[in-house]
Amino acid sequence: MMAVIPATWDMYDLIQGVLQAPWYHMVFEVALVLLIMKIYYSQSFSPDKTVLTEKEKETLVAEWVPEPLAPEVPDDHPILVGMDKYCIEGQNGKYVKVNGKSCINLATFNFLSMVGRKEIEDVALQALKVYGVGSCGPRGFYGTMDVHIQLEEDLAKFMVCEEAILYSYGFATIASAIPAYSKRGDIIYVDENVGFAVQKGLTASRSNIRWFRHNDMEHLEQLLIEQSRLDKKNPKKAKVTRRFIVVEGLYLNSGDICPLPKLVELKWKYKVRIFLEETMSFGVLGATGRGVTEHFEISPDHIDLISCSLENAFGSTGGFCCGKKFIIDHQRLSGLGYCFSASQPPMLASAAIQALKILQDKPHMLVDLRENSEKFHEKLKGIPDIAVVGDPISPIKHLVLAEPAGDPGLDIRTLEMVVDTAMNESVALTVARYLEPEEHLPKGPSIRLSVNCELTQDEITRSVEVIQRSFQTVLQKLRTRSPEVSSPLESVQQDKKSEVASR
């Protein structure tokens, strides 16, 4: 019945209903409304409601002591010290200069080595001459430059999608996209290992979240079956509850790839939409860099929304979503980070246009990147005392201790020492940082390695040697330096003390 009559009949029905109602019905309704208003405005009766006198209130105000705005963070907090110690001088490219020393950069997501490319700099300089730096307004209010439109068109064409929408910041892209579609009452199935931006998008959407174990399709299917059982009990509710699966293409937190073919199969079987977060896989996976869809040779038509960042492989700033026009266009009025933020500086849009051109001109960069990633993987696997987490072709690798001490804080300190040692030997690494209490799941301590496509065989061999040596030195030191100390924690503390003393 509902399928035949369009939604606009609701209005017509309503008017007809009013016209045809008998007079006593109207009188009754009006009386009812008046009664409700009377009840609403009359004072409610609550016997134990305490009424404070002004004096009591003054006392309460005087007595109240709020918590301090921010807890005390000492100036020598390891993170603050670490940031200052490794403050980069000049360009953050394949090599970085830290403390006057040039290091091989294995820390930043500069996969395609776009930072520092002359062609991109030239384009940015040209854009500077035309547009200046800032756009001085949101897209709606004279902040839409021709380069933004061009970049959106280029990206849509490249991703073989109908439309793309550009955001001025990578984090804001997926965090704005999810709440634009999924509202209160809708259901989102999410991989437990998704990144922080996705988690924030989920919170903002206020939908019901169902977490499934990382890359565990059986668990996901189980959840979907459970839901379809519930749906049968309450078909009315099921008819208006939107369902989404949110996964990452290449997981930043573990360096592995989502099983997309299986996800697509589940999508059609259980009628769930897929949102794919490709911040890490865009410009990395697939023969031409289109990401995980191309990697599995699946048509992007099966995916409802793809969200990517221009901040990693493309070396610019910003992000974009792409997909069918009817889906993407909705964000132009509903994507918070799109509507209410100044648009991307035009210069950075030009840089991204150029980066895309370079990628299309030189697809062998992707082959190099894959080969380098595999080489690294192979070599790192040979290092004793550590385990390599991640897919061999992933340019992101997590190095974890094979025998963790059990205390994450302690392990992080060990890894920080490894980073320090490697830095002394001109290899820049970083410990993966998380806000543990805010993350959905605790993340294990790791050193996160990013592979650059331009690294030579020699550089790879050298850096793996340095990594191996650093691990050896640090672990050796922890084991042997103070043999009478049984707990590694104390040995680290001793270590710290001696460091302080030597300063």
Added chain:
Amino acid sequence: MAAGRGNTSGESMKNGLMEPVGGSKHRNGHTNGKHKNGLNGKNGRHEKHSEWQDDFHESFEETPLLVAILTYLGYALLVVIGQIRDLMRAYGIEKDKSCTEPKLEGFVPLFLSWESFYTRNLYRRVRDCWNRPVASCAGVRLDVMERTSPDFGWNFQLTGKKLDVMNFGSYNYLGFAESSGPCASAVHGVIQKYGVGVCASRQEMGYMDIHKELDELVAEYLGVEAAMTVPMGFATNSLNMPALVSKGSLILSDELNHASLILGSRLTGAVIRTFKHNDMTDLERKLRDAVCHGQPRTHRPWKKILIVVEGVYSMEGSIVRLPEVVRLKQKYKAYIYLDEAHSVGAMGPHGRGVVDYFGLDPSSIDILMGTFTKSFGSAGGYIGGSKRLINHLKVHAHSFIYSSAMSPPVAQQVISSMRIIMGKDGTQEGMRRIRQLAWNTRYFRKRLHDRGYIIYGNKDSPVVPLLLYMPSKVAMFSRETLRRGMATVVVGFPATPLIETRARFCLSASHTKEMLDKALKIIDDVGDMLRLRYSSLPSPDFSEKGIQLIE
């Protein structure tokens, strides 16, 4: 105190009763159709603060009743026609040109038909007034690319023609959106030295010397102990607020706060209560209630109370009654989060925002937030405050851990323009721009008041809203001013209350007197055509004469 409070609340109730049908709620309690000084027009209660109140001049003239009725009728007509056309589309009498969702068997539709009713039937008719593509720097003039729509707003085509128009739409307050000059040449050097990308978060090898320089300069500029910077203004709010308050805390938020503050507040997990726009009586009542009654149900005391306000409200042109907020904050031991997105650079004798405007000590504000998008002609945002606060944010803010650090050329633009504003370049250029903007603001606002338009906001706010009311006039105003060589922004529902649609002019230090006069002439032409002179009040008595310009 009690008597005073009773008095004002009585007055605001009276105001409430006298509101016209169409009056929006937030007008309550402060102006009721007068150009008003100070708080609720009451004298003698805040002797200490009388200085700022004497000079505090805000205008929110009430909507004329007839106009309100006509506006509602206008919308009603649009809704009826929209319903009829939806019906016609449903039966295929009218061709559906919108991009509709294809029906997928078994899937729950992504969008509900009635949700897009407004977009489809009302917004679509006036879509050409927004998102106009620009082919130049958004400076004092800009090249708008001409568009035509063959199908009444469903689709657009570029004609290839460019219209060179005066820019009264961009937030270019100090005129630093320039593609040449000292800032651009400094940025040029930085692109050559650093490139454009960073590819890492600050805690993970993305912290560069230029970021350090920027942070230190911002702290010095604001007069605070320390500062930190984020590459996106919107994200400065939404990614840092969760590090400040959490569950068990209370956020008292002005009802007209920006979307990023609302999102940020929501992500904190704290309880959010709103108070009437810029209404200090309401704020005090809510603060007092909060401290006395504690958390709902458990009645445990709140962990902290955060008052979230903006410096200049970009849709209203009003300025926060900051001295009063500071007084309340001290009395009730709350914290202030001040978003200076539209006021930093644009307000105050030294361009340091509303804190500077009211001559307050920056340390009396706990969290000073602002953006670089507007006055500095760049992108991104900052938070300034005590060293303790910034240290905490550097370690715990989402933006430092999970998102990319600021692009070096963008940072350099801020450094260069900020140094000019501070006079560190050895010239008076910064001071000249600040004074020019202040002069332009008073001059332009006063002339508009003189001409009988209804203008909202503070006499010193560079955002100047001119009330249009009717939906049809919105589109006409925007198109006609553009045709005559002036780019303006028009805003309607849902960004404003339904009947208070308005045009908004953003003044800039780059506007010359000739440009302002020309703009006034254009507004007059269009205003006469559309009969926009609604004001029935005498023009307020302020002028630009007190401001000394630097040649």
